[in-house]
Amino acid sequence: MRTLIIGGVAGGMSAATRLRRLDESAEIVVFERGPYVSFANCGLPYYVGGIIEDRNSLLLQTPTSLAARFRLDVRVNEEVIRIDRGAKTVLVSNVLDGTSTAESYDVLILAAGATTGPALSGHGVPVRTLRTVDDVDAITSVLDDLGTGARAVVVGAGFIGLEAVENLVARGVHVTLVQRGPLPLSPLDPEMASPVLEALLDHGVDVRVNSTVADVRAGQVQLDDGSVIKTDLIIEARGVRPDTNLARSAGVTVGATGGITVDEYQRTSDPSIYAVGDAVEKTDAIDAAATLVTMAGLANRHGRTAADAIAGIAEPSVPALGTAIVGLFGLTVAMVGWSETRLVASGRPHRVVHTHPSSHAGYYPGAEQMSMKLLIDPETEALLGAQIVGGAGVDKRIDVIATAMAGGLTASQLSRLELAYAPQFGSAKDAVNMAGYVADNLATGATRSIQWHELDDAMGAGATLIDVRSVDEFSRGALPGAVSLPLDEIRTRVSELPDGPLVVHCQVGQRGHTAARLLTQLGRDVRNLDGGYRTWLAGMSATGTTAATNPSLAHV
Template sequence: MRVVIIGGGAAGMSCASRVRALDPSAHVSVFERSSFVSHAPCGIPYFLEGLSKISDLMHYPPSFFREKRGIELHLNSEVVEVENGELRVREGGAERKYFWDVLVFATGSLPRVPPIENTELEGAFFVHHPSEAERIAREIEKAERIVIIGASYLGVELAEALSSRGKKVSVIEMFDHPLPDFDPEVVEPLEKEMRSRVQLLTSERVLALEGDDRVQRVITDRREIPADLVLFATGVRPNVRIAEEAGVRIGETHAIEVDEHMRTSVEDIYAAGDCCETVNLVTGKRVWIPLATVANKQGRVAGANIAGRNLIFPGALGTAIAKIFDLTVARTGLTEREATEEGFEFFVSYVHPYSHATYYPGAERMTIKLIVEKNTERVLGAQIIGRKGVDRRIDVLATAIQSKMTAEDLFNLDLAYSPPFSSAKDPVNVAGAVADNILRGEVRVITPEELAERLRRGDFPFLLDVRNEKEVKKGMIKGAVNIPLDELEEKIDEIPKDREVICYCATGLRSYIACRKLMQRGFRDVKNLTGSWESWIYDEFKVFPEN
C-alpha cells in the first residue's frame, strides 16, 4: 500500500507514524514544502524571545522519521496537482510524478491576510511557520519599534516576548479587547497588564503600511505609528486549494469536510489537522478549530484507519491556554457570547478562589467563569484567568464538559488536595457549588454586565456592599450603601423592603450569605452580584471614598 501525505506538520507526521506502526509493510511518503517536519509554530514567540533554539521547533528531526520510523520524507517539495492515483510535485528545480493508493491532506493553514495596503513591504512579516522564524529574529535584532497587528494568542505572546527584550512594542486590535475569543471581563486583568508593559490599541483598524523601500509607519483609522518592523498575528485560514482542485468537498467552515474516521468525500482520500473541519462537542455543529492538540489526534485517527483499524475522532471543545507576562488565561467549551449566538438558555457564574490553601506561601486568586445550561444543568463552557493553577483547572473543566457533567457533578468531583496544591474545596468544586446554588434557587443572581447596563439606563436598585471598611476604601460601586456583613442584623431596618436589593462583597460569598439573611427576614426581591467587586470592571461606576 502506497500512502502519500501532503504536509509534514503535526497531523501529517502523526498520521505517517501511526500507519507505519500498525502496518510496517506500508510505503509512507510525506511531502513538505519547508525543511521542517513535526514543527511547532506555537513555539515561535519563545524562540524570538531567546528561550529556545530553532531546532527546538521540531518535535523530532527529519532523520528520526527516516531512520527510526521508515518514512520517506520529501522536504522543500511542493505538491502542485493531485489526480486520481498520482500527484505532481515540484522539487529540486524540476517536476516529478508520484503514485498513491491512499492520500492524506494535512496541508494545515495559511496566514489570514487582512485588507491592509502594502503588506508586501520589506520589514512586514506574517508570523506563521517556523521556517520563517530565523529571518524574523534577525530583523528583530535591528528593530527598536515593533508593531504587532492582532491581539490573538500569538499576538499577545509576541508582545511579551519582544517587550522582554527591551523593544518598544505596540499591539493593535480591531476588537475592543485582547484575545477576542474570550469574554471581555475575563481578560480585563490581562488588558491592564498589557497596557502597563506595551502600547495596546483596541477598537482600532489598520488601514495601511507606509514606507519607501521598507515599512516605516503603520496607518490606522486613528493615528500614525512609527515602525521599524511589523508582525502580523491576524489569524489563519484553512489551506484547501489543492484538495478543492482534486474534487474533495469543502465544508461550511471553508475547511475540508470529513467524517468521524477522517475520510473525505472522495474514496481513499483522508484529511487531518488545520485544513479540515471537526465537530463542536457542545453544539454538535461543524466547526474549524486550528489547534495542535486537535491536529495530532486527527492525524493519529486517520493513520490508524488507513492501516485497517476503526477509530473515530468525535470532535473537540477548542480548549486553549496562554501565558502572557505573569498571567495565565484559558478557555474550554462555549463563551457567553457563543452560547448566546447558539440560542442556549443559560446563566453565568463567577468565583475568585485561591490557587491553593492560603496558609501555604504563594497562593494567588484566580477567576473562574462558568456557562451553565438551565434545563439540563450541564456545563457548557468555562474561562479562567490567574497567576497560578489555571492549567490544572481548565483541564478538569474540559474533561467535565466533554463528559456532559452538571454543576453538581463539579462540586462532587474527588480532586487531589494538599495545601501546596489546592484547598479542601478545590476551585473547580467551588465553581460547581456556586453554580449549583443558583440552579437550586437558593439565590438569584445578576451579572456585572447586566447591572452596568441598568445603571447606564438610570435604573438604580438598592446596592448593598457588605465588605468591611478597609475594603470599601479601595473602591465601591457608585450609589452603593455599605453595611458590613457582621453588622447586617443590627442595621437591617436601614434596607428598604419595597426595593430590589442587589448585594455584593469582594468575591460573592459574603454577599450570598447576606442575600440568604435578607430572604429569611422577608425581603422578596434580592439578588447576588455574581463575581462581586472582583468582577466589576466598569470604571464609570466606581467611586473611591476618602473615609
C-alpha cells in the same frame, strides 16, 4: 498500500508515524513544501524571546531520523500542486529547481494546515508571520541587526499575537499591538479580557484597539484612524484560514466554515482521501455543528484517527471543545467551550457563575488569585464553557473542567469531584469545587444572582444596591449608588433597609451569598451580584464604562 501525505508537522507526522506502527509493510511518503517537516511550531515565539535558547531543540525530527526510525520516505522542499482523483496521482513540484513528478497513491492524506489571509505589503518594512522556522530566523536576524531601540508592530491580538508581544518585549523591543476588536484575545468575554489588557499596558505595550492597518510605507504603519506608528518590523498575526486550495481544485467537498468536510474517521467526500489538521472542519462539542478549531492537540489526535482508519482499526473522532491556554507576562489565560458572547449571539439560554479563588490555600505563601467563569445550561446543568485568568493553577483547573465536559458531568457535580489537596497545591475546597458549589446553589434555588452587566437595569427598575463589605473596603472604592451595610451588622439593622428588591454584593461573591441567604430567610427579595465588586470592576474597565466611586461613606 501506498499512502501519500501532503504536509508534515503535527497532523501529517502523527498520521505517518502512527500508520507505520500499525503497518510495517505500508509504503508511506510525506511531502513537505518547506525545508522542515517536523518542528515545534508552538515554541517558535519563545525562541524569538530567548526563552528557548537552542534553535535545534525546535527541530523534532528530520527526514534522516524519520527514515531510520520509521522507514518513512520524507521529501522536503516538495510541493504537491495538483491531485488527479480519477488517476489517483498527485503532481509534485520541487520548490528549489522547479522540476515536477507524478506520484501514485492508494490512499492520500491532506495535512496542509492553515494559511494567513492576504499579506500586508511592507514597502521596505519586513513583514513576517510566526508560523515557520524560516519566520523566526528572519525575525531574529532583523532584531539582531537593529540592536537596542528596535520597534515592532504586531497586528492581531489572538494567541500568536500575544505570544509575539510577550517575547518581543523580552528582547527589549518597543511593541505596538493593533487589534481590530475592542479587546485583546477576542474569544474571552469582556470582564475576563480586562486583566489581559491591563497586563499589556503594565508592560509598556502600546495597545491600539478598534483599529486596522491602512497603509505601510517608509518605516511606518498608518492605522485607519489616521495615526502613524514608526516601526522596524511587522508581525502578521491576524489569524489563519484553512488551506483548502488542493482540496477545492480536486473537487473534494469544502464546508460552509471554509474547512474540508470529513466524517468521524477523517475521510473526505472521496473515500481514498483523508484530511487532518487546521484545514479540516471539526464537530463542535456544544452544538454538534461544523466548526474550525486550529489546535495542535486536535491535529495530532486526528492524524492518529486517520491512520487507524487506514489500518482497519477505526475509532471515531470525538467532538472538539476548543480547549486553549496562553501565557502573557506571568498571566495565564485559559478557556474551553463557548463564551457568554457566543451563547448570547446564538440565542442559547445559559447561566453564569463567576468566582475568584486562590491557586492554593491562602495561608500558605505564594497563593495567587484567579478569576473563573462557568457557562451553564440552565435546564440540564451541562457545562457549556469556562474561562480562567490568573497565575499559578489556571492550567490544571481548565483541564479538570475540560475533562468534566468531555465526561458529561454537570456544573453541580464539580462540587463533588475528589481532587488532590495539600496547602501548596490547592485548598480543601478546590477552586473547581467552589465553582461547583455556586452552580449548585443556583440550580437548587438556594441563591439568585445578577450579572455585572445587568446591574444598571435592576437599579433603574427600583432595586437597592447593598455593599456588605467592611466600611474600610467601601471607603476605598464602591459601586455607584451602593450603600454600605456590613454583613456582620445585617441581623441587627435589617429594619433600616428600604422596601423593594435588593441586590447585595461583596468583593468576590462569597459574603454576598451569605447576605443573600440571610435576607431571603428574613423575607426579602434579594439577588447576589455574581463575582462581586471584582467582576463588576473588570467588566466596566473592559467596556470603558464609568468605574467605581470613592464615596464619602454612604450608609443605610
